[in-house]
Amino acid sequence: MTARFNKWKKNRNGKGKPRDQGTEGNYKSITVTEKSNAMFERYYRAQNLFGADNDTEFSAFLSQLQVILPTAFRITGNRSHALELRAQIERDFIPYIQAAEVDGVLVEPPKPIPWYPGGFGWQMTVPRIALKKSESLKKFHTFLVTETEVGNISRQETVSMIPPLLLDVHPGQRIIDMCAAPGSKTAQILEALHAEDASDGPVDRGLVIANDANLKRACMLVHQTKRLHSPCLLVTHQDAEQMSNVLYPTKPEDPTYGEPARFDRILCDVPCSGDGTIRKNLLIWNDWKIADGLGLHTVQVKIAQRAAVLLQVGGRMVYSTCSFNPIENEAVVAELINSTEGAMQLVDVSDQLPGLIRRPGLPTWKVMRKDGEFVDQYADFMTETTARSHNKYPCSVFPPANAADLHLERCIRIYPQLQNTGGFFVAVLEKIRPLSKRDRKTPQENPADVTPEPVAAIPEPTETEQPSKRVKLDTDEAEVDPAPPTTTSEHPDAKPLKDDPFIFVSGDDPDVESIWKFFELAPGFPRDQFLVRSEASKQRTLYLVSSDIKAVMGIKRNERMRVVNTGIKCFGRNDIENTPCNYRIHSEALPLVYPFLGDARKVKLLHSDLRILLEAAGHVSIDKFSPALSERSAGMDLGCCIGTLDPADAPVGHTMVAPMQFPIWRGVSSLNILLNKKDKDSLQARVFGPNFTVEAEAEPTAAAEKTV
Numbered sequence: 001m002t003a004r005f006n007k008w009k010k011n012r013n014g015k016g017k018p019r020d021q022g023t024e025g026n027y028k029s030i031t032v033t034e035k036s037n038a039m040f041e042r043y044y045r046a047q048n049l050f051g052a053d054n055d056t057e058f059s060a061f062l063s064q065l066q067v068i069l070p071t072a073f074r075i076t077g078n079r080s081h082a083l084e085l086r087a088q089i090e091r092d093f094i095p096y097i098q099a100a101e102v103d104g105v106l107v108e109p110p111k112p113i114p115w116y117p118g119g120f121g122w123q124m125t126v127p128r129i130a131l132k133k134s135e136s137l138k139k140f141h142t143f144l145v146t147e148t149e150v151g152n153i154s155r156q157e158t159v160s161m162i163p164p165l166l167l168d169v170h171p172g173q174r175i176i177d178m179c180a181a182p183g184s185k186t187a188q189i190l191e192a193l194h195a196e197d198a199s200d201g202p203v204d205r206g207l208v209i210a211n212d213a214n215l216k217r218a219c220m221l222v223h224q225t226k227r228l229h230s231p232c233l234l235v236t237h238q239d240a241e242q243m244s245n246v247l248y249p250t251k252p253e254d255p256t257y258g259e260p261a262r263f264d265r266i267l268c269d270v271p272c273s274g275d276g277t278i279r280k281n282l283l284i285w286n287d288w289k290i291a292d293g294l295g296l297h298t299v300q301v302k303i304a305q306r307a308a309v310l311l312q313v314g315g316r317m318v319y320s321t322c323s324f325n326p327i328e329n330e331a332v333v334a335e336l337i338n339s340t341e342g343a344m345q346l347v348d349v350s351d352q353l354p355g356l357i358r359r360p361g362l363p364t365w366k367v368m369r370k371d372g373e374f375v376d377q378y379a380d381f382m383t384e385t386t387a388r389s390h391n392k393y394p395c396s397v398f399p400p401a402n403a404a405d406l407h408l409e410r411c412i413r414i415y416p417q418l419q420n421t422g423g424f425f426v427a428v429l430e431k432i433r434p435l436s437k438r439d440r441k442t443p444q445e446n447p448a449d450v451t452p453e454p455v456a457a458i459p460e461p462t463e464t465e466q467p468s469k470r471v472k473l474d475t476d477e478a479e480v481d482p483a484p485p486t487t488t489s490e491h492p493d494a495k496p497l498k499d500d501p502f503i504f505v506s507g508d509d510p511d512v513e514s515i516w517k518f519f520e521l522a523p524g525f526p527r528d529q530f531l532v533r534s535e536a537s538k539q540r541t542l543y544l545v546s547s548d549i550k551a552v553m554g555i556k557r558n559e560r561m562r563v564v565n566t567g568i569k570c571f572g573r574n575d576i577e578n579t580p581c582n583y584r585i586h587s588e589a590l591p592l593v594y595p596f597l598g599d600a601r602k603v604k605l606l607h608s609d610l611r612i613l614l615e616a617a618g619h620v621s622i623d624k625f626s627p628a629l630s631e632r633s634a635g636m637d638l639g640c641c642i643g644t645l646d647p648a649d650a651p652v653g654h655t656m657v658a659p660m661q662f663p664i665w666r667g668v669s670s671l672n673i674l675l676n677k678k679d680k681d682s683l684q685a686r687v688f689g690p691n692f693t694v695e696a697e698a699e700p701t702a703a704a705e706k707t708v
């Protein structure tokens with residue numbers, strides 16, 4: 001089979017220059033002539049991936065790699081309308097997809113992923129490209145695109161959904177995503193952080209630092225995660241191998257002084273050779289070579305080791321790759337456990353995510369030299385001809401002598417033939433004790449609470465395994481202090497970091513004062529957690545951040561973290577006269593602000609009112625709305641108000657389950673809904689689905705009649 005496509009081909013770790021640049025500039029037509037690669041097959045056949053039944057299952061594995069990858073997506077689970085969206089898929093799309101055909105074949109509709117919580121993860125066998133091109137699936141594709149743009153749906157590979165679920169995230173935790181771009185797993189982490197009701201209110205849910213070494217990709221991550229509207233996200237751009245300490249204030253009398261914090265959860269979704277994505281990235285059939293995995297091993301170990309230092313005792317780390325290669329997987333995990341002298345231990349997660357079909361980690365593996373020879377020990381790796389190129393690889397690419405004691409079977413391997421997915425590797429680890437005496441001194445830890453598990457003795461290096469050939473674990477805090485922030489950027493659209501300062505606004509600021517008064521905000525909503533990116537702008541926007549982020553950003557030395565972005569748009573100034581407050585509430589912050597709003601600026605809408613607002617291109621005269629809304633809004637001051645729609649008022653046959661709120665601008669004699677086109681489209685489809693008719697709405701329900 002021949003697959004032909006255009007592709008910007010970069011190194012799979014997201015670093016480096018695009019390869020295959022021909023005369024056509026950065027784009028070049030690449031042809032994959034055959035979905036096979038002799039070295040790939042020889043290497044993985046020798047790894048005995050499937051144990052006793054290796055031959056049969058290896059054939060199934062190889063044939064499944066030939067099949068193009070299904071499409072998967074998940075509904076943003078923490079949103080109030082997640083259930084509506086699920087109902088919308090079941091009601092409006094499944095029956096229609098069941099009747100659709102692609103190339104004369106009936107399409108299999110999407111099915112919930114059995115192990116994904118809440119029925120919010122979905123997979124369908126139609127490949128992404130067919131979904132895009134097929135006329136009969138156009139409606140569903142448009143739905144996916146619209147809902148993805150507004151953040152209600154994330155299109156993400158099924159297997160990539162596993163690591164954040166196993167990270168076991170809860171509100172209030174401090175979390176680092178070491179290699180986060182483009183951000184699909186960060187998004188899941190944020191959803192979990194905002195999932196349950198927490199006593200700390202909707203804003204202070206904890207902290208997620210999403211980091212990526214590549215600034216261009218970090219900017220992509222900002223774009224991706226913006227849709228999730230979390231005030232707890234701090235996007236940074238550092239080399240994760242030397243990720244800086246995050247200083248937290250420890251002296252109440254001096255908020256600018258801080259000490260290194262330790263984190264509850266750390267995700268290391270490291271750069272990898274990516275051969276688990278071969279069903280989607282067909283170029284890997286052409287390009288696969290053993291040097292890729294060998295070359296990434298040291299970086300992967302260093303990122304995991306740095307994460308171990310930043311993790312608090314009792315904290316959980318998830319290490320993952322989309323590679324089948326044990327050198328990037330079990331070998332890294334084994335070196336992490338051994339180099340921390342057993343302070344990091346694998347957790348048995350076999351009872352988690354029931355329904356996920358998985359295979360255990362490999363107890364041992366074979367190492368192949370670049371010349372294609374398998375070798376059993378480091379000395380053989382370093383022959384005369386290979387010494388120069390192999391010298392940079394540490395001895396930890398080989399199975400350690402104590403491999404059998406490390407519980408590597410607790411690692412999770414996902415193969416494509418198990419449940420028609422990509423390939424993936426996940427290891428869940430816990431830090432059971434400090435890594436060093438210095439580590440013990442960190443402010444949040446209480447080592448007395450942790451009973452260390454006895455661990456197997458770390459093997460002495462053999463004659464050929466010189467200590468210099470190990471990846472050194474660096475637990476010294478003082479050493480980790482990367483270069484100061486740069487003003488240069490790899491991304492053409494990314495602004496130089498120093499041009500966009502983050503300036504905190506005092507809670508006594510006159511603008512904040514006018515907002516609080518106008519919207520009658522209750523005391524529980526934080527008043528001193530706003531920052532601006534530019535003081536001068538007439539279009540001043542107040543960005544809301546969590547108290548953790550404010551604390552971290554108040555410490556000068558934390559500038560070395562290289563913050564790319566933080567905060568969500570909360571209040572935006574409109575340059576309008578004759579209003580007691582010319583700030584509006586941004587729709588992305590409304591779910592956070594709404595519980596604290598007084599009644600002064602709330603207006604109740606009927607479905608007919610919402611329809612008029614959504615269908616209009618701009619302002620609509622107040623007298624065009626239902627009498628109740630016209631009367632209520634005519635008596636209000638000019639400025640932003642919040643429209644609410646109640647499920648109790650929903651017409652028969654509607655699936656609306658939760659109240660909805662929208663920012664509206666009350667003009668001199670008109671109303672205008674403050675949503676962008678995409679948000680309007682999404683809302684329109686959700687509220688006025690195909691089963692809804694204008695006639696049904698013409699008779700307002702009894703509850704709606706009472707509206708004032």
Ligand SMILES: C[S@@+](CC[C@H](N)C(=O)[O-])C[C@H]1O[C@@H](n2cnc3c(N)ncnc32)[C@H](O)[C@@H]1O
Binds near residue numbers: 179238271
């Ligand atoms: C597998 S991808 C991460 C995917 C991401 N977790 C997600 O789910 O969307 C690996 C990322 O690591 C980044 N990276 C590579 N080397 C790095 C390093 N030394 N430190 C931090 N990030 C690095 C790459 O830019 C790339 O975005």
